[in-house]
Amino acid sequence: MKVNVNRRAFLAGSTAMAVVALAPAGPALAATGALSVWKFGGTPAEVEAWPAANERFLAENAGVELNYSFFNGQIRRQKLLAGFQTNKLADVIIAFGQDIPEFAGFGMIQPLDDIAGDQIAGWKERMVPEVLNAGMHEGKLYGLPTYVDMSAFIAIDSDAMAEAGFDRPPATWSELRAYAKAMTKPDRPGIAFPATTAPVDINIFEGIAYANGGRIFDEATGQVRLNDAGVVDALQLYADLIADGSTPSGNSMTETNFRDTAQLFGQKRAAMWIGLSWLNTPWGVQEGMNWQGAPFPKPDAPSGAYPPVAAIMDGTAVLMVSSRTQNPEAALAYIDFWSQDAQLNIWGGNPEIARVPAGKAAWKEAGLAKAWPAWVASYEAGTLFDGAEPMPRFIGVSAVESALATAIQQVVLGQKTPQEALDEANAAAQAQIDLLRG
Amino acid sequence: MNRRSDIWLAYFMILPVVAAVLAFVIGPTWDVITLSLTQFVMGQARGFGTLVNFKALLADPVFPVVLKNTAIWILGGTVACVLTGLCVGLFLAIDSKLTGALRALILLPWVLPDVVTAMAWKWMLHGQVGIIGDSFSRMGVTDGPISFLGNPDMVMWILVLILVWRKMPLVALILCAAIRAVPAEQIEASRMDGANAFHRLRYVILPNIAFSLTAVTVISMIWITAEFTLPWVTTGGGPANASQIMATYIYQQSFQFFNWGVGSAMSVVNLVFLMLVVGLYLYINRRSWAAGGNA
Numbered sequence: 130m131k132v133n134v135n136r137r138a139f140l141a142g143s144t145a146m147a148v149v150a151l152a153p154a155g156p157a158l159a160a161t162g163a164l165s166v167w168k169f170g171g172t173p174a175e176v177e178a179w180p181a182a183n184e185r186f187l188a189e190n191a192g193v194e195l196n197y198s199f200f201n202g203q204i205r206r207q208k209l210l211a212g213f214q215t216n217k218l219a220d221v222i223i224a225f226g227q228d229i230p231e232f233a234g235f236g237m238i239q240p241l242d243d244i245a246g247d248q249i250a251g252w253k254e255r256m257v258p259e260v261l262n263a264g265m266h267e268g269k270l271y272g273l274p275t276y277v278d279m280s281a282f283i284a285i286d287s288d289a290m291a292e293a294g295f296d297r298p299p300a301t302w303s304e305l306r307a308y309a310k311a312m313t314k315p316d317r318p319g320i321a322f323p324a325t326t327a328p329v330d331i332n333i334f335e336g337i338a339y340a341n342g343g344r345i346f347d348e349a350t351g352q353v354r355l356n357d358a359g360v361v362d363a364l365q366l367y368a369d370l371i372a373d374g375s376t377p378s379g380n381s382m383t384e385t386n387f388r389d390t391a392q393l394f395g396q397k398r399a400a401m402w403i404g405l406s407w408l409n410t411p412w413g414v415q416e417g418m419n420w421q422g423a424p425f426p427k428p429d430a431p432s433g434a435y436p437p438v439a440a441i442m443d444g445t446a447v448l449m450v451s452s453r454t455q456n457p458e459a460a461l462a463y464i465d466f467w468s469q470d471a472q473l474n475i476w477g478g479n480p481e482i483a484r485v486p487a488g489k490a491a492w493k494e495a496g497l498a499k500a501w502p503a504w505v506a507s508y509e510a511g512t513l514f515d516g517a518e519p520m521p522r523f524i525g526v527s528a529v530e531s532a533l534a535t536a537i538q539q540v541v542l543g544q545k546t547p548q549e550a551l552d553e554a555n556a557a558a559q560a561q562i563d564l565l566r567g
Numbered sequence: 568m569n570r571r572s573d574i575w576l577a578y579f580m581i582l583p584v585v586a587a588v589l590a591f592v593i594g595p596t597w598d599v600i601t602l603s604l605t606q607f608v609m610g611q612a613r614g615f616g617t618l619v620n621f622k623a624l625l626a627d628p629v630f631p632v633v634l635k636n637t638a639i640w641i642l643g644g645t646v647a648c649v650l651t652g653l654c655v656g657l658f659l660a661i662d663s664k665l666t667g668a669l670r671a672l673i674l675l676p677w678v679l680p681d682v683v684t685a686m687a688w689k690w691m692l693h694g695q696v697g698i699i700g701d702s703f704s705r706m707g708v709t710d711g712p713i714s715f716l717g718n719p720d721m722v723m724w725i726l727v728l729i730l731v732w733r734k735m736p737l738v739a740l741i742l743c744a745a746i747r748a749v750p751a752e753q754i755e756a757s758r759m760d761g762a763n764a765f766h767r768l769r770y771v772i773l774p775n776i777a778f779s780l781t782a783v784t785v786i787s788m789i790w791i792t793a794e795f796t797l798p799w800v801t802t803g804g805g806p807a808n809a810s811q812i813m814a815t816y817i818y819q820q821s822f823q824f825f826n827w828g829v830g831s832a833m834s835v836v837n838l839v840f841l842m843l844v845v846g847l848y849l850y851i852n853r854r855s856w857a858a859g860g861n862a
Contacts, residue, residue: 206822206823206825207818207822210821210822210825231825235611235825325803325805326803326804326805327803377694377695378694378714378717379717380694380714380717380718380806381693381694381695381712381714381717382717383714383717383805383806383807384689384693384694384714384716384717384802384805384806385693385694385695389693393695393696398695398696525824527823527824527825528823528824528826531819531823531824534805535629535805535807535808538805538806538807539807541806542717542719542806542807544719544807553628556628557627557628557629560623560626560627561824561826564619564623564826564828564829565607565608565824565825565826566608567606567608567613
């Protein structure tokens with residue numbers, strides 16, 4: 130059979146076929162228009178690195194007018210609430226994973242599943258599943274985490290440890306008490322822990338309590354669980370360390386937050402300190418000081434009613450899309466940009482190495498393996514996130530954590546026993562939860 | 568112009584102020600009152616005309632502590648500010664080169680931003696690295712460094728001291744100006760009549776500055792009630808709520824817990840408390856106010 134096809138018809142037909150064939154695989158329409166981004170909190174290196182990455186975003190998205198603002202992490206609720214009430218919320222909010230349930234419950238943010246379409250497949254491909262899950266709430270993805278912090282960890286002055294006759298970090302609570310006592314000198318306590326009302330200080334304690342099988346809230350029953358054995362015994366550990374004479378005075382720890390405690394450790398004013406996974410990396414230590422980080426020792430016999438966790442984790446730079454955004458295309462383009470390997474590679478080579486990376490490719494970086502070999506080995510063995518759970522997140526979490534902070538301070542000050550303080554905190558927090566949830 | 572057009576002009580001239588007061592004072596106050604009578608569930612308004620927020624406030628074990636701390640903060644702070652301001656004002660009213668220079672220098676604490684003041688004091692008073700506790704320890708006054716802000720029995724009074732350091736200079740300068748305006752012949756006459764320094768202060772100077780003293784007391788009380796940054800940055804309400812005052816607890820309830828109804832209920836209690844105290848003070852001092860106003 131002979132088919133008569135002239136040149137013009139052939140060109141028109143083949144072009145049409147090419148367009149049809151290539152259309153789904155081609156790049157999405159470039160985002161345009163105004164895009165406002167509010168970022169809350171971050172370490173000094175992160176605060177510097179983020180605007181530099183924004184420049185790369187603008188180079189790739191020339192049609193977007195990016196209005197980026199950075200704010201202190203502690204004012205994020207106030208700022209976002211004001212923005213929400215006055216219809217001036219940014220298109221993209223970069224806040225903490227712990228905020229997601231409340232922001233979602235109040236209608237401030239929208240599920241990415243509903244607007245991101247097939248972009249989510251790319252995110253899943255590039256990101257560590259456990260970290261991406263930290264952006265989930267009630268089965269939907271509300272935020273894209275760029276890293277997570279884990280709790281609880283311990284920083285140890287290696288020279289002080291060797292001087293006390295130990296050759297490895299403590300592995301259990303009873304060992305920790307023995308180490309802390311042995312490493313205490315008249316002018317240098319063996320261990321310090323932050324006990325202010327700062328959220329990070331509370332997260333540090335929660336990491337210890339959750340590893341003991343404690344939980345602060347049971348979502349299934351709507352009950353606050355602060356006075357369960359898992360939490361009470363974890364607080365007893367704080368009380369024991371103080372009673373052993375291994376810490377600074379309780380009074381001074383209630384005015385010394387995580388950052389200050391890290392700096393005291395870095396100045397050799399404490400031989401160990403309890404913190405999140407980043408420990409001293411954002412602030413450094415004295416020149417020549419040998420120190421190491423290790424997971425916080427485990428309880429000798431977990432006493433809580435829930436399964437003990439290996440660690441709890443949360444992202445503090447989770448990208449969310451406002452429910453009031455007028456430019457979802459640009460907002461998604463920005464989030465997709467941050468899901469790329471180049472951005473997830475721990476701030477473009479800046480040694481912000483104590484953030485637990487969210488990108489799979491970041492785990493192959495030589496710098497990370499050199500700084501945290503145990504993490505990388507554990508990740509490659511598939512055990513790093515085994516038994517790790519998100520940090521507490523539910524509507525009313527701030528009220529419960531505030532009551533917990535008060536209980537911690539009462540115990541650290543010697544005003545009450547852990548059981549008494551947590552019984553009172555439980556009742557106060559439950560009242561707040563009931564009011565908030567109706 | 569006739570009288571009627573004068574009246575309309577007067578109304579027209581005060582219109583911007585009336586509009587500003589309505590927009591920025593009456594409006595928000597009304598809003599807070601209605602919020603306090605509204606129950607919020609999951610951030611959504613669910614029914615107006617309820618006392619649930621006030622009931623929650625009364626059942627809150629922290630609230631009595633907040634009331635006690637607020638009383639120390641407002642009443643203690645005002646009394647301390649005005650008394651030290653009066654003493655310093657009396658000293659500054661003396662004519663000399665030293666007091667001339669001090670009148671300018673004393674304003675330094677006043678011009679520093681609140682956050683800078685709070686952070687500076689926080690570190691100077693810190694239990695482990697604070698210069699004040701360390702100095703006491705080195706001088707042998709104490710056995711070891713003192714954690715001023717970590718001691719629940721001490722923290723409110725330390726905050727009041729910081730407050731006095733910050734607010735007193737302006738009080739002192741206002742009172743200094745009032746003292747220097749007291750007619751010299753009255754002081755001279757009392758001296759010739761045999762009045763000693765205390766008598767001159769009690770029977771000549773104080774009656775003459777009563778108007779300024781009343782005004783500065785009321786203004787100080789309002790300033791201190793509205794002060795949030797200083798206590799929040801210095802202690803965050805801790806330790807264990809020992810320095811939690813109305814301003815910080817309202818902030819915490821509203822912006823940390825998203826409990827807007829309870830936050831508004833506390834604001835209403837705060838407003839009523841302030842109106843009562845100021846009203847009582849003005850009532851007691853109405854004679855001196857009138858005398859000063861006529862002077």
